Amino acid sequence: MDAFSGLFNYWIVVVLMMMGFYIVISQQNLIKKIVGLNVFQVSVFVFYISMGKIKGGSAPILADGIEIYSNPLPHVLILTAIVVGVATTALGLALTVRIKNAYGTIEEDEIEAMENTPSNKTPEATS
Amino acid sequence: MAVTAYSLVRMHNLFAVVMLSGIYSLLAAVIYVVMDAVDVAFTEAAVGAGISTVLMLGTLALTTSMEKDAKMFSPLPLVIVTVTGALLIYATLDMPPYGDPTAPIHHHVAPHYIEKSAHEVGPPNIVTSILASYRGYDTLGETTVIFTAAAGVMALIGRSRRRKKKSDKSMPVEDS
Numbered sequence: 163m164d165a166f167s168g169l170f171n172y173w174i175v176v177v178l179m180m181m182g183f184y185i186v187i188s189q190q191n192l193i194k195k196i197v198g199l200n201v202f203q204v205s206v207f208v209f210y211i212s213m214g215k216i217k218g219g220s221a222p223i224l225a226d227g228i229e230i231y232s233n234p235l236p237h238v239l240i241l242t243a244i245v246v247g248v249a250t251t252a253l254g255l256a257l258t259v260r261i262k263n264a265y266g267t268i269e270e271d272e273i274e275a276m277e278n279t280p281s282n283k284t285p286e287a288t289s
Numbered sequence: 290m291a292v293t294a295y296s297l298v299r300m301h302n303l304f305a306v307v308m309l310s311g312i313y314s315l316l317a318a319v320i321y322v323v324m325d326a327v328d329v330a331f332t333e334a335a336v337g338a339g340i341s342t343v344l345m346l347g348t349l350a351l352t353t354s355m356e357k358d359a360k361m362f363s364p365l366p367l368v369i370v371t372v373t374g375a376l377l378i379y380a381t382l383d384m385p386p387y388g389d390p391t392a393p394i395h396h397h398v399a400p401h402y403i404e405k406s407a408h409e410v411g412p413p414n415i416v417t418s419i420l421a422s423y424r425g426y427d428t429l430g431e432t433t434v435i436f437t438a439a440a441g442v443m444a445l446i447g448r449s450r451r452r453k454k455k456s457d458k459s460m461p462v463e464d465s
Contacts, residue, residue, distance in 0.1 A: 172381035188366035249438035
């Protein structure tokens with residue numbers, strides 16, 4: 163059991179990641195899909211940060227009397243990733259707004275049904 | 290955190306979903322503080338929990354806040370997710386344990402950054418020196434990505450609003 167307790171953080175990450183993945187592939191609503199992508203993203207962030215942690219270490223800010231610092235490199239990478247993630251979220255939400263304007267719905271199956279019936283073509287959808 | 294994520298799967302009210310995702314981000318920020326990543330926690334709390342939630346609420350205002358009821362439960366996504374998750378769990382068996390100072394990640398460039406950054410760059414916060422100096426190109430690329438995303442959002446939403454305004458103006462002319 164002791165050998166496995168050190169891997170517990172990775173298992174949490176896997177569970178969260180799979181929940182995000184499940185939301186993305188099973189839900190029809192576009193906003194909910196974007197939320198699922200966020201869940202997935204955050205799980206990857208937690209993965210990186212948990213790899214950078216050293217037992218007994220402290221935050222990577224130089225100070226007297228501190229010998230062990232946690233690894234600062236993953237922190238930097240994740241700082242960049244958070245901001246980029248928000249940028250992609252914003253872009254996805256903007257696309258959702260446009261889809262709502264063009265199709266009148268944000269449910270994926272309804273949009274597909276609309277596309278597959280040629281007589282029911284919406285004029286804005288082609289713009 | 291897992292409980293929040295699970296209720297995200299179950300919820301149908303999109304407003305509650307957005308609020309829960311904000312809570313999820315805040316919990317993530319708390320976890321980052323526990324794992325010594327204070328800078329990341331600041332960013333997550335401000336950007337992830339703050340700006341993301343505002344953006345999503347704006348989208349809800351422009352679209353709809355209720356999800357259609359799920360008509361049927363299909364087992365295929367669940368199977369895919371379970372298989373992928375099991376593979377990932379199997380992969381974690383090769384990972385170094387949590388907090389292990391001998392893990393390979395701590396022995397490449399990180400010791401150099403921790404020892405030399407005070408002399409080579411200056412600020413006591415090592416994360417700042419890496420972000421702005423050693424990995425400055427990453428940050429430049431990040432700025433490019435944000436600019437591109439902002440331009441994309443402008444192109445997508447700004448144009449449609451202008452067109453709507455134009456059509457609003459032209460409507461009464463056609464009526465009269």
